[in-house]
Amino acid sequence: MTVDKPSGTVQGDLMVAVAQSNENCTWTGDTDWVEVAEQGTTKPSIRIAYKVAGASEPSTYTFTLSVSERAAVSILTYRYAAYDTIGSFTTGTNPLILPS
Numbered sequence: 001m002t003v004d005k006p007s008g009t010v011q012g013d014l015m016v017a018v019a020q021s022n023e024n025c026t027w028t029g030d031t032d033w034v035e036v037a038e039q040g041t042t043k044p045s046i047r048i049a050y051k052v053a054g055a056s057e058p059s060t061y062t063f064t065l066s067v068s069e070r071a072a073v074s075i076l077t078y079r080y081a082a083y084d085t086i087g088s089f090t091t092g093t094n095p096l097i098l099p100s
Contacts, residue, residue: 002060006077013053014081019063021045021071030061036083050083 009015019027022045029035029049037048063073 001063001065001071001073003063003073003075004060005057006075009053009057009077010079011053011055011057012079014078014083015051015053016076016078017049017051017061017063017073018076019045019047019049019065019071019073021065027066027073028064030063033061034083052083053077 003017006015017029017033027047032054033049033051035047035049038046061075065071065073
């Protein structure tokens, strides 16, 4: 699945990718994406990854999903933000609960 880089993304911006599928799904993110949460093989399947935009980002990113139907990947860009691990969570739980 090819996803456009959010318009206006500049070096140093925090990008968060969310992949969701109604099927049991695994995924592989594009270069330099760090997976931080995954719901495992339960339905729906949710994965979350982040990346800090570099000086030369491509216009699109490719995420390889194990299913070809009923799947979506979205990328959100945040300026003046940083990824921080606050609290803890357990992957593979349904529902996936992340601390605020």
